[in-house]
Amino acid sequence: MTAPLMMVVIPAITALVGLLGGGSRRWAAALAVAGPFTSLVIAAMIALDEPWTDPLLDSGFASPIQPFPAATVVDGLSISVALMVAFVATLVQVYSVGYMRGEPRYSSYSAFISLFTSAMLAVVVAGDLLILVVGWEVMGLCSYLLIGQHWESAEARQAAVKAFLVTKVGDVGFIIGVIVLIGSTGTSSITDAVRAAAADPTVAVVASSLILLGVLGKSAQFPLHAWLPDAMAGPSPVSALIHAATMVAAGIYVVARLYPMFLAAPEVLTVMAFIACVTMLGAAVIALAQSDLKRVLAWSTVSQLAYMLAALSVGSRDAAIFHLLSHAFFKALLFLAAGVVIHELGTSVIARLGGLRSAMPVTFVTMTVGLLALAGVFPLAGFFSKESVLAAAEHAAQGEGEVSAAVGWLVLVVGVLTVAVTAAYAMRLFVLTWLGERRSSASAHEGPLIMTIPLLVLAVPSVAFGVVILRDSWLSTWITAEATQPLAAVSALGPEALTVVASVIAVVAGGVGWLVARGTVSRALPDDGRAARGFGVDALYDVTTVRPYLWLVRRTAAFDRRVVSRAVAEVGVGTQAAGSTIQQRHRGDVQRYIGVALTSGVVVLVLLLVAVAT
């Protein structure tokens, strides 16, 4: 078995062993960490084995169906994302050992996290569409299982089902898109299928728009985004995993992997740009109005993923992946830090936080780093990656990109506006959580080492990742494997007007956020507004989908009981009559039905004789 496959299979095996149960909790924890960590080591070994024959195709797996070859792809794109996935997943597993102390279902919980990691890695290294589909869907299942970890509560059950079914709706498109791609190109090898599809505009448009539907579901983009904020019903480390390393990253990654096909479908890119703009700004505004720590972060994920989608829509795969990676580090950091707060205080309601700075200094410092990176403050990772997205939009606005200049302008303007809103909600969250008076009487301490160490580890790339990429290091050559422009644009960024404008806006907005938050707590927490309720998208789901479907279900079940059964019963009315005649003579049912069976046998024999006679 080849190294990339081992990277996928090993966490799946540890998951299976964990699920079979047995052994002590210590064993379960060791198993939990061992799976993703082994993948991380393998990923690092592959990475150090540079240069890879580009792209290296390894067929190490019996192909599922004869004409479909199976393969993995090792290139800069897959290896950099795989490193990030395994890195974050390992930290999540370590952190969970502390966070889930006392959890009765720890072994299945950690097994599902390992399986989740395995599935994401399968998507990342997939060189074949079928492997991609398997990883993609198994991830959906794992998100369902983990969001519903505490299934005793109705809220968790509801959130798990919602996540599963909303992403499944997108998957209708995804599955059909994959079938179109396989059917029209005659191959399921991603490289070949994408190359063939890119040469045929019709196939490119149809397949990319269908696959985009699946991406909208997985990456929580409008209108299939509403599952993600609810998904915070799962434990905090699960949120960190879903929001950073797996699941939501998969949607963006798949577009990046199939990118030549999307580039051949400019119409789809334009639609993507509009969706990204709506989601980006809308989710950021909603985040500003949330009254729950994790919900703010969840909506911010929706908004930040829209940046990645926007980068893809203006033709810059590299900027999207850059932001994907840097976002993964600081968002995992933020959720794990939020987890420490929740773990200590037993609540994530912002109105009950505040003044925690001195009680939990490590969490305070690391979460602040995360928030600064999220807001895009120089020189943290988020600054550079977000700048590279905006630079790509600017590039397109000047008419040099794959899409029209108007789309470039749209993305640029909305992107800059969202920078402002992002800075505002990050600042608001910072002030309300850490500064001011304590608003809860619960005693608060720093979390245990096993939880704070992952925070410190994640703080490093949250700070330094952007600088490393910019310094034209080996890492940046991985991300810029494709012949598109953007990271070069970033490198040459310098004191460009755009950067200055964006930074100034961020600082001003952050100041406004500060003032709002420092004013009165109640004014800063408008939790009954339209924005707080996500602008009614849930109600829209309810009216357009859930209710009509349940109505249809009731009607169908009733229809089946009455109409179909009766209609078919009447077809057999003659036989029924014959049966009841026999029944009246002989009360016993056995005789009656042996009678029917014999009668039919006789009928058959008579027919047989007639047939022979003719």
Add this chain to the structure above:
Amino acid sequence: MSDAWLLPTLLVVPLVGAIVMLIAGATAERWATTFGLIVQSIGLAITLLVVANFSLSDAATMQMVVEWSWIPELAVDFRLGVDGISLPLVVLTSLLGWCAAVYTFRHLPEPGRARGFVGLLLLLQVGMVGTFLALDLILFFLFFEVVLIPMWFVIAFWGSGPRRRAANTFILYTVLGSVVMVVGFLIVIVQTGSSNMVELASGLGAEMSSGVQLTAALLILVGLAVKTPMWPLHTWLPDAHTAAPTVGSVLLAGVLLKMGTYGMVRIVLPVLPDAALAVAPFLGAFAVVGILYGAVASYGQNDLKRVIAFSSVGHMGFVLLGISTLSIVGVNAALFGNVAHGLITGLLFFLVGSIKERTGATSFTQLPRALYTTAPRLGFLLGFAAIASLGLPGLAGFWGEFLALVGAYHPLDSGARLFYRVLLVLGAVGMVLAAAYFVRVLRRVGQGEAPPQRFADVRPREWLTWTPLVLLTLVLGLAPIVLLEVTDPSVRVVVESLAGALS
């Protein structure tokens, strides 16, 4: 050594077993289930020998053929054989029969009466295996009918609830269906002068005029469609499943339903190619209605057994859709889907039976919540089976459905391409709807606030029954090629002759 003895033995062993049960005295009550398990184990061992003797490189031709003159006046022969289309189903039947024997080992459904029960199951086994081995139309029909009587008794005597009514509906439907079917067979026999399925498939059947073919095909399809069951002929199924004892439901869903779709691939496609081409789009339309209808109706059920029964309507819809594309991928998908559904739905019915045994209920209003807590391993298996059934890639249930849709992208008749693409989209919608009702089941049965009582978790007898089903679901999900390489050569022959008829 010649391997010709294998297939007849596969029939003789359970038949002798059934006869022993019939003539054994009352003392046999004590050893009947042991006897049944031994007989089924021998049957399974012989099946494994058949697999070992099967030449994969020659999977398209009939192997281990035996042929005895039987009714020479009618040119009816006793002719058995196995190829890539039938072998997987023979294995499935022997496996599920063995599982049923393990499951009922010293553990019969009410009201006991071991001799009768074991004898009937063995007789059922003769009919089921015979149907998949028969190479003569009349012989096929006889085995097809042999299945009905024991199944009627099993439902009517060992069932629960309105069992008589359910058993009667079942037998009325299927008997009516098969009477119509045999008329179709007779038309074929009279027109061609042969009932030899191999001969008919290799061109003799195609010589009939299109009109005759169409008449025969429609009659035959009615019988097969009732069995499958194809919407709207499915209404016997939920009642039968609800009333049947556990192993009855397992064999009904796991094997009996497959006899219908097997008949289509074995008889209708190769023997009546012109008619198959003509009716395929209609079959596809009914299939997709069944997929959607099964999913929607399933969501509306409040009884575990009925949910699974309606889910079978949907799953068998995918099998029918695969057949209706008449494409290599589609027909392979159908045969794969047959086996996958047999394993997964068989497992589901076993699990529901065990849940009922512990809680005394299958309806959502009476079932206690939180099975994940009250019996964790049982709950885990229910979750596994439900997830496999809703078509998670990586488990067996997915490939049959996915490949049926791939087949619909390129149907054999390229003139109907647009029509089949509509079916493709609707079928994909059906896959999501299936997820909805299974998630509902898990939410209602598996999750929630745990009641104070705990139930016995999975027992050794149950582990033994279910482990092979779980493992095969995993193996076929991770390496579908294991099955596809068996079916593919035979399917290619069938589809190529259809392509010849088309041009």
